[in-house]
Amino acid sequence: MTLFLLVLLAALVFEYINGFHDTANAIATVVSTKVLTPRAAIVWAAGWNLVGALAGTAVAKTISGGLVEPSAVTMLTVFSALLGAIIWNLFTWWLGLPSSSSHALIGGLCGASLATAQGNWHVLIWAAKDAKGAAVGLWPKVVLPMVSSPLIGFIGGALLMWFLMIVLRKVTPRIVNLIFGKAQLLSAGFMGFGHGSNDAQKTMGIITLALFTGTAQGVFKDLPEWASFLRVTSDKHVPFWVVLTCALTMAAGTAAGGWRIIRTMGHKMVKLQPVNGFAAETTAALIIHGASTMGIPVSTTHVISTSIMGVGASKRLSAVKWGVVERIVWAWVLTLPVTGLLGYGLERFLKLWM
Numbered sequence: 305m306t307l308f309l310l311v312l313l314a315a316l317v318f319e320y321i322n323g324f325h326d327t328a329n330a331i332a333t334v335v336s337t338k339v340l341t342p343r344a345a346i347v348w349a350a351g352w353n354l355v356g357a358l359a360g361t362a363v364a365k366t367i368s369g370g371l372v373e374p375s376a377v378t379m380l381t382v383f384s385a386l387l388g389a390i391i392w393n394l395f396t397w398w399l400g401l402p403s404s405s406s407h408a409l410i411g412g413l414c415g416a417s418l419a420t421a422q423g424n425w426h427v428l429i430w431a432a433k434d435a436k437g438a439a440v441g442l443w444p445k446v447v448l449p450m451v452s453s454p455l456i457g458f459i460g461g462a463l464l465m466w467f468l469m470i471v472l473r474k475v476t477p478r479i480v481n482l483i484f485g486k487a488q489l490l491s492a493g494f495m496g497f498g499h500g501s502n503d504a505q506k507t508m509g510i511i512t513l514a515l516f517t518g519t520a521q522g523v524f525k526d527l528p529e530w531a532s533f534l535r536v537t538s539d540k541h542v543p544f545w546v547v548l549t550c551a552l553t554m555a556a557g558t559a560a561g562g563w564r565i566i567r568t569m570g571h572k573m574v575k576l577q578p579v580n581g582f583a584a585e586t587t588a589a590l591i592i593h594g595a596s597t598m599g600i601p602v603s604t605t606h607v608i609s610t611s612i613m614g615v616g617a618s619k620r621l622s623a624v625k626w627g628v629v630e631r632i633v634w635a636w637v638l639t640l641p642v643t644g645l646l647g648y649g650l651e652r653f654l655k656l657w658m
Contacts, residue, residue, distance in 0.1 A: 307379045307658065308523055308534075311514045314386040316553050319507040321393050322405040323353065323557020326503060326604060333581035333612065334492040339485050348489070349496040350558040356500025357551030361542040362599035363502055367509025369539035370440035370599075371410060372417040374516060376427035379523065380654055381416045382514045388412035388646030396635055403635040404603035409506055410446055411640040415647030419655075438599075445600055453591055453602045454610040454636075460587040461614030468579055469618070484578035491585035496558075498592035499604045504554040506601055511550070512542050576612070584611040606636060 331345040340348060389408040396403040414428055421427040431441040439445070472480055515536035518524050524534045533545060576584070588608040595602040 305523060305527075307383065308514060308518050311379055311383045311386065312511065314383055314390065315507050315511050315514070316549070318386050318390050318393070318405075318409065318510075319504065319550050319553040320557035320560070321390060321397070322503055322507070323350075323554040324560040325393050325397050325405055325557075326499060331492060331496075332608075333576055333584055334488055336576050337485075337488065337578045337581045339488045339578055339581070340492070345492070346559055348492060349499075350555045352493045352496030353500035353504070353558045354551050354555035356497035356502075357504030357554055358547060359497070359501045360596065361505060361508060361547065363505035363596055363601050364508035364512060364542045364547075365540050366440065366445050366599045366601055367409075367413075367506050368512040368516065368542070370434070370445060371429055371442055372413060373421075373427045373429065374513070374520075374539055376417050376421040376424070377513060377517050378420055378521070379514060379517055380658060381420045381651060382413075382510060382517065384416035384419070384651035384654060385409065385412035385647045386510065387650050388415065388643045391646055392639065392643045396639075399635075401635040403639050404605045405503060406506055406601050406603045407446070407450065407636075407639045408643045409510065410442075410601065411643030412647035413510070414442070414640075415644035415649075416651040417647075418644075419648045419651035449595065449600050449602045450606070450640075453595065454606040456591055457588055457607040457610035458614040458617075460591065461584050461611035462618040463614075464587050465580065465583040465615045465618035468583060472579070481578050484582045488578050488582045488585065491582045491589065494589040494593075495585040495608065498589040498596065500551070500554060501596040502592050502602060503604055504550050505596070507554075508542050508546050508550045511546050512536060513539055515543070515546075576615070580615045584608065584615045587611040587614070603636075 331340070331342075331349045334340050334348075335342050335345050386409070389405065389412040392403070392408045392412075393405055417427050418425065429441040431439065431443045434440050515534060516539040519535045519537055524531070527534065533543060536543065585608070588604070588611040591607050591611075592602060592604055
């Protein structure tokens with residue numbers, strides 16, 4: 305029971321860090337275009353993060369039962385996965401790099417599960433079908449979207465920006481800024497909603513996995529009746545108290561802000577005007593919302609970053625500061641393997657002491 309409480313605490317810490325680490329995803333553009341002040345933008349994003357986090361559980365179900373075999377998961381596995389993700393998130397936040405909290409958690413879970421299974425790679429679900437015939441596993445739900453969603457974000461951002469440039473070619477810059485200064489409030493809110501609907505659900509999934517594991521292993525069998533809410537007999541059922549707790553925690557983390565990453569996302573990659581911010585946020589939000597409805601845990605960081613790059617490249621390729629982009633891409637490439645190694649090493653190390 306003590307280990308479960310540590311898992312729950314680590315999950316909430318991860319969710320809180322996810323909130324301020326990924327705040328830039330929702331508000332960097334609206335801050336850089338000066339449509340909102342940083343404080344107002346954070347409040348706006350936190351509110352929509354909360355609403356989005358309460359909107360569904362499809363992604364949570366993927367995390368809790370569609371990536372690794374539940375039989376290979378112990379409470380220590382989940383704890384090690386969370387610690388690995390937290391370490392990587394804090395490290396990249398310190399460097400000001402917008403890395404993926406989603407992939408950090410998934411990498412940590414895969415690495416820790418491998419350690420628990422003594423290196424048996426079969427515990428990782430690469431590709432399978434669920435009871436309804438839908439595709440599940442690391443390939444369709446993680447690896448393929450990891451490549452395709454940033455590419456769609458880049459192309460979609462560029463195409464939407466080109467379309468707006470054609471439509472608005474005879475409109476004066478002052479009128480364009482006036483219109484999209486207002487429209488960007490909507491796109492930033494939509495982006496905040498999308499971030500909450502996808503990212504908050506990942507922690508819901510990991511807590512549900514811990515509850516299912518604890519129930520199966522008899523951790524909660526001696527608890528009084530009033531604590532029966534901790535018993536979960538299916539990793540496809542996400543309790544409402546888990547949904548609400550994660551939603552509030554992410555909103556609180558978002559409200560804390562993440563200024564290092566905001567500077568990278570909103571100022572260092574490309575110079576943005578309100579119409580550019582609107583195009584990037586709208587593109588990213590549509591992709592993320594679509595992924596959430598299909599239960600795909602995409603990286604909101606990857607999608608909004610490449611959408612911003614696409615919008616910048618629509619002017620000219622030199623408008624994007626590719627040196628900064630290179631640093632971001634390295635963070636993306638390293639996230640899964642590094643957190644996998646962290647999860648594996650932490651599980652092996654903690655097993656000696658717990």
